[in-house]
Amino acid sequence: MEYSHIIVGGGSAGSVLANRLSARSGNRVLLLEAGQDTPPGQVPKEIEDTYPGTAYFDPRFHWTELKVRTQVVSHNNPEAAPPPLRKYEQARVLGGGSSINGQMANRGAPTDYDEWAARGAAGWDWDSVLPYFRKVERDLDVNDEWHGREGHIPVRRIPPEHWCEHTRATAEAFRLAGFKYLPDQNGRFEDGYFPVTISNAEERRVSAAVGYLNAQVRARPNLTISTNTQVSGLLFEGRRCLGVTAVVDGQPREFRGREVILSSGAIHSPAILLRNGIGPVGHLREMGIEVRAALPGVGQRLMDHPSISLSSFIRKPARLTEEYSRRHILLGLRYSSGIPEAPRGDMFVAVASKSAWHAVGEQIASLLAFVNKTYSETGQVRLASTRFQDEPVVEFNLLSDRRDLDRLMSGFRMLAAMQLSAPLAAVTTDPFPASYSDRVRQIGVVNERNRWITRAIATLLDGPQALRSWLIDRYVVEGFTFRQVMEDEEALEAFIRKATIGVWHASCSCRMGREDDPMAVVDTEGRVRGVEGLRVVDASIFPVVPCANTNFPVLMTAEKIADAMLAEAEPALTVGGDTRA
Known part of the structure; x- marks a missing residue:
């Protein structure tokens, strides 16, 4: 045929x-x-x-x-x-x-698509692509010039009144740091914190x-x-x-x-x-x-977008429940680094009030920062062999531009200050620089063995503070402690160079x-x-x-x-x- x-x-x-x-x-x-x-x-x-x-x-x-x-x-x-x-x-x-x-379900900055046009993609400026973003979506919450109502993909937001205490505390930390609350992430593009927009209806992907x-x-x-x-x-x-x-x-x-x-x-x-x-x-x-x-x-x-994570232990009353949603990322922050070359909103933070599906993941929160506007453009895909069955050689070369490294370092310090602020200090303990390592990946595979292992560890983590801190330092932290990266600039740079990953973009x-x-x-x-x-x-x-x-x-x-x-x-x-x- x-x-x-x-x-x-x-x-x-x-x-x-x-x-x-x-x-x-x-x-x-x-x-x-x-x-x-x-x-x-x-x-x-x-x-x-x-x-x-x-x-x-x-x-x-x-x-x-x-x-x-x-x-x-x-x-x-x-x-x-x-x-x-x-x-x-x-x-x-x-x-x-x-x-x-x-x-x-977010779109990016208008300046992104104007840059596409400037780089030679004529007809792909912001005014030209906005109608197609609207064509994609069926916004269940907002009806204005930025949003579509007839598309194939429903989008919505989980409102603050349905957030868990950890998410609310993080939003309060953002507010105290001087950031503006934005009810709509996909509205006018500006700095601030917001309920993240998701491609989801009736609690289903x-x-x-x-x-x-x-x-x-x-x-x-x-x-x-x-x-x-x-x-x-x-x-x-x-x-x-x-x-x-x-x-x-x-x-x-x-x-x-x-x-x-x-x-x-x-x-x-x-x-x-x-x-x-x-x-x-x-x-x-x-x-x-x-x-x-x-x-x-x-x-x-x-x-890809280079990213890094600052994690912490969530006190039991502040943890995510399933009363309103099983979602774990409810809140985001867009901010400007202030470096001369970058447009506004060049940095992003996703707030995860649960870090994995298992029992330990339910106890760990993560502030995931990534460089929204990255300048690292030296990655490549090459062939390992001519066989179609063989995966190619893939090198992302994240942080090949020093500006990305510097912004992740300053972003980590900013998040650390928020982590130690009164709202988050009241609902979390034991902050630590996190790595998405092979060990984390292995325990993240969904199987009964990992289910039982994490239940046992979670029981211990909910025990005495001294035991919890020892367990986190001994078995969770990989190579760098919170105190190290906060007190030693070289340790912070080494941690970020080692632990930075992309976010599957x-x-x-x-x-x-x-x-x-x-x-x-x-x-x-x-x-x-x-x-x-x-x-x-x-x-x-x-x-x-x-x-x-x-x-x-x-x-x-x-x-x-x-x-x-x-x-x-x-x-x-x-x-x-x-x-x-």
């Missing part, structure tokens, strides 16, 4: 594209997803849960072999030992990251797959969804892409179409291009791959830009330069990572490019109902 569009990857972008393109009766759309399906009425309970801490630790929904380096890798010093590899919880399930992420691939859409005769399907290669005739090869439930298959759209994310989309001869000439020749299109930007300038590795930009991989409608019939539509095409969790910017991007694609042809009848704008 010949398809009009073959979409490789059923994540946020792929779900949007499948919906919008199949709404036109003349199109025949194939959506390929390596992971499992999440059909209506059969969404796994871990994914549907408003609390995301089980889904994003569940290996059933991950590319389990994917590991990355977050610290800067030195390629000029062969004697230096490489930084450690870290497991990276990249989603492998229909809905992609939207099926396992924290359900944070609404992933891109749930929102865009509902029963009506799935019933369309011109849409085929093939899960458990990993693409192994692209088919070409000269420089025209004709389709893909894939493995479906272990069996090799071939699919042909007029256009192939890679929506596999900022790690796997560039890897697919590289394996098929599209990328930097030197690397392709090094791997023994024939060069089909020389595009030096493929896999380059990978970005991989982006920018196949950037869109002007035709005369040698590092631009795609044009402003996602078309890959130098080949025909091939697009990339996902976070990899961002010119720079926005000041936001990346899921809503991805949804916006897919909506905008789908609109452009549909505008290329004559209008036709829609099919299958549910074609809300």
Whole structure:
């Protein structure tokens, strides 16, 4: 069967594209997803849960072999030992990251998208993208010029009267520090603290797959969804892409179409291009791959938001309860570092009143600070081998720009002062600099062994203060104590260099830009330069990572490019109902 569009990857972008393109009766759309399906009425309970801490630790929904380096890798010093590899919880399930992420539904700053346009993405300035952000959402709380009311993804906020005592105490600490309360995170972009906006309705996650691939859409005769399907290669005739090869439930298959759209994310989309001869000439020749299109930007300038965490023990009365919600991140803070180059709102703090699904996680709060406007743009994705089964080499090179390190250091000091302020001191004890280490990851895997271990530890932590402090220093703190990093500037810098990780916002590795930009991989409608019939539509095409969790910017991007694609042809009848704008 010949398809009009073959979409490789059923994540946020792929779900949007499948919906919008199949709404036109003349199109025949194939959506390929390596992971499992999440059909209506059969969404796994871990994914549907408003609390995301089980889904994003569940290996059933991950590319389990994917590991990355977050610290800067030195390629000029062969004697230096490489930084450690870290497991990276990249989603492998229909809905992609939207099926396992924290359900944070924010957009970024207007200055982000004006910068996109300035970097060569004409037509992607703030005024041009705002209508597509509105098109994505169905805001359940707010009705004004910044919000949509008819989109596929419901968004809402949990109001302060439904917060636990720890969250309320943190908000009071923010207020006393001089920050303004903002009732709407996605309203006018300014500094302040706010109830975080979430992609959630009636205490249930609404992933891109749930929102865009509902029963009506799935019933369309011109849409085929093939899960458990990993693409192994692209088919070409000269420089025209004709389709893909894939493995479906272990069996090799071939699919042909007029256009192939890679929506596999900022790690796997560039890897697919590289394996098929599209990328930097030197690397392709090094791997023994024939060069089909020389595009030096493929896999380059990978970005994420560098982040660090200050944690503490929550006194029992202040802990999260499930009276109103199982959500653990209810409150956020956006603030400006004041460095001359950065726009306002260049820093962000997410307040987690529960740090994991297990009993110890319920006792630990975290103030997670990340650099909203990062200047570290030296990450890269390269091939480890030519086999499609092998994960690529991924180097994020976080903190490659000193400004990011300096802002995390000052941000940690600011959070420490708030942690010691009267409101938080009344509800927490034993603050400590936290690391998302392999030990934390291992205990975070959902299984009965970890359930019993953490119950035992939690019982001890709720015991005498002296025992709790000893246990935290002995078994929780990894390498640096709170006193060390507060009293020793070198210790603080060493801690941040070691413990900084990204926040699963991989982006920018196949950037869109002007035709005369040698590092631009795609044009402003996602078309890959130098080949025909091939697009990339996902976070990899961002010119720079926005000041936001990346899921809503991805949804916006897919909506905008789908609109452009549909505008290329004559209008036709829609099919299958549910074609809300």
